[in-house]
Amino acid sequence: MTAVYYEGGGTFTVGSSEPVPPGPGEVRLDVAYCGVCGTDLHIAHGAMDQRVPTPMVIGHEMSGTVAEVGDGVEGFRPGDAVVVRPLDTREPTPADRGFSHIGRKLKFIGIDSPGALQASWTVPAFTLHRLPPGLDLRLAALAEPLAVACHDVRRGxxxxxxxxxxxxxxxxxxxxxxxxxxxxxxxxxxxxxxxxxxxxxxxxxxxxxxxxxxxxxxxxxxxxxxxxxxxxxxxxxxxxxxxxxxxxxxxxxxxxxxxxxxxxxxxxxxxxxxxxARVYEPEDFDAAIELLGATSLGLERIITAVEPLQRVPDIFAELSSGRPAMKILVDCRA
Ligand SMILES: NC(=O)c1ccc[n+]([C@@H]2O[C@H](COP(=O)([O-])OP(=O)(O)OC[C@H]3O[C@@H](n4cnc5c(N)ncnc54)[C@H](O)[C@@H]3O)[C@@H](O)[C@H]2O)c1
Ligand SMILES: [Zn+2]
The missing domain is CATH 3.40.50.720 (NAD(P)-binding Rossmann-like Domain)
Structure with missing residues (x-):
């Protein structure tokens, strides 16, 4: 299956990845779409090389469907349409004061660990949010940045x-x-x-x-x-x-x-x-998913283009040289 790897020093390569069987508490997803954001571009400029392990697949603004569920995962079945809240909050500390979304040992999935710019992606099940039936998976790939916006408006x-x-x-x-x-x-x-x-x-x-x-x-x-x-x-x-x-x-x-x-x-x-206001809490993802269904919002106009996974290295090069874009989605479907 196709995957795009960040190699460090601002370089990407298009390669392949073997589907990772889900361990206990994990799910394997078929990724549908993955948005490119400012943080990804920052990584592509080499500015986060101290933090991002390489070679590694990046990307965190995705939509997809459940392909396989690991032991102990309840409430999700193959075929369910989902998005991932890409925060690994598995190491809470007392210093977090309960705010695990900005915890001291928070890890961002797709920056600190493998991300969604690949056809198959295995993640902890607690990161999943279910999508309503029939929701366009392209729009659903806006759930993550929309959850940022929901959090900001709630904080405001x-x-x-x-x-x-x-x-x-x-x-x-x-x-x-x-x-x-x-x-x-x-x-x-x-x-x-x-x-x-x-x-x-x-x-x-x-x-x-x-x-x-x-x-x-x-x-x-x-x-x-x-x-x-x-x-x-x-x-x-x-x-x-x-x-x-x-x-x-x-x-x-x-x-x-x-x-x-x-x-x-x-x-x-x-x-x-x-x-x-930093990232989001689960309720912000819920609010974002609710808004995704509201046709009156005009969200589809945010999407500048939908491009194939193979073009990711070019997309980053183009964005770096000033290609005007609001949100480019990458079609990751195998
Ligand atoms: N809080 C969070 O968790 C979170 C999440 C995602 C992004 N961010 C941050 O939010 C910011 C915006 O993200 P984005 O992807 O929309 O970035 P962006 O760079 O695409 O947008 C910033 C916009 O600000 C405009 N701008 C520049 N100078 C200005 C000025 N003087 N007055 C008004 N506008 C001006 C730019 O033209 C640009 O359109 C970035 O700093 C990003 O890192 C924060
Ligand atoms: Zn982002």
Whole structure:
């Protein structure tokens, strides 16, 4: 069966993998589709070579069906359509304080251990979420990034009637915007890229260039009850506190590898709450799967292209040289 291996140093090879029989508590999946995300691209740039064992299959935004179940697995049968919540939480520590999704010894499946860019994938059964019958498996491959968005919106406590500003209209920001809107918020996206602003507009979400949004003018002088920083940029985190209303919430979703200046005066003056949001908990996957069935969301427009597994090395090369894309799905079916 076809598999794509990350070899380190920014190189991928297309090879084959033997299906791994599921051990106790495990399931073997036939992978249908696997999305490519910013983290995968980061790996492809060699930036995570210290962490990713090689050679290894990466990929964590997948959909598929159960092929085989190991001993002791209950509730799943061959043929069931599923997605994987790619968090290995099998080493909880007291320091986690019960938050196993961000635990000290958390391992991310598809980064720290083999992932889904292959036709056959064996994973612990506790990572599975069942899909409703008839759900398009291409859409279902968006469950993981959509679960990120559901977690972010939950951390932001977005309520109906509130204004939410999303800074950064990439895949994650756009999904946050769609989820926040589904929760009844009025959503404004800030995004410098014209094509991405165009997609937001197609989805019915107002999109602005970074210096264009006058949030006070848009909200009768109130500001945004919640702001999501999803750009990872220095101007983005400065704008986030500026756009927030009195006693508003600022949710930091983007990864800032280096410290950036934050306008602490805004936190003090408006009594702002700043919260981090990292990956997801099981209930966020459940919420994402529920939203996947809602045709009104327009999620299919996030998918830029569906390409064969053999093209993965080229896809990473193209994305690295600026191919415009929101979400590329890889067809992993044998
Ligand atoms: N919290 C989590 O668990 C989690 C999960 C997935 C991704 N992330 C992070 O979320 C961020 C977004 O992910 P993505 O895949 O959408 O990335 P992306 O790079 O595709 O999107 C970021 C967007 O921000 C825009 N941007 C740049 N400068 C800006 C500015 N000044 N104002 C507004 N927008 C600006 C870019 O044009 C781009 O479209 C990344 O930092 C990623 O690492 C976090
Ligand atoms: Zn991802």
């Amino acid at each position: 406590e977005v309520a109906a009637g509130e204004t939410a500003v999303v800074i950064g209209g990439g895949p994650i920001g756009t999904l946050i915007a769609l989820v926040a809107r589904a929760r009844g918020a009025r959503v404004l996206i800030v995004e410098p890229d014209e094509t991405r602003r165009g997609l937001a507009a197609d989805l019915g979400i107002a999109a602005y260039e970074p210096d264009e949004l006058d949030v006070l003018a848009e909200t009768d002088g109130v500001g945004a009850e919640v702001v999501f920083e999803v750009s990872g940029s220095a101007p983005g985190i400065l704008a986030a506190t500026k756009h927030a209303a009195i006693r508003g919430r600022v949710v930091v979703v983007a990864i800032f590898p280096e410290p950036k200046p934050v306008a602490l005066f805004d936190l003090f003056w408006k009594e702002l709450d700043v919260r981090g």
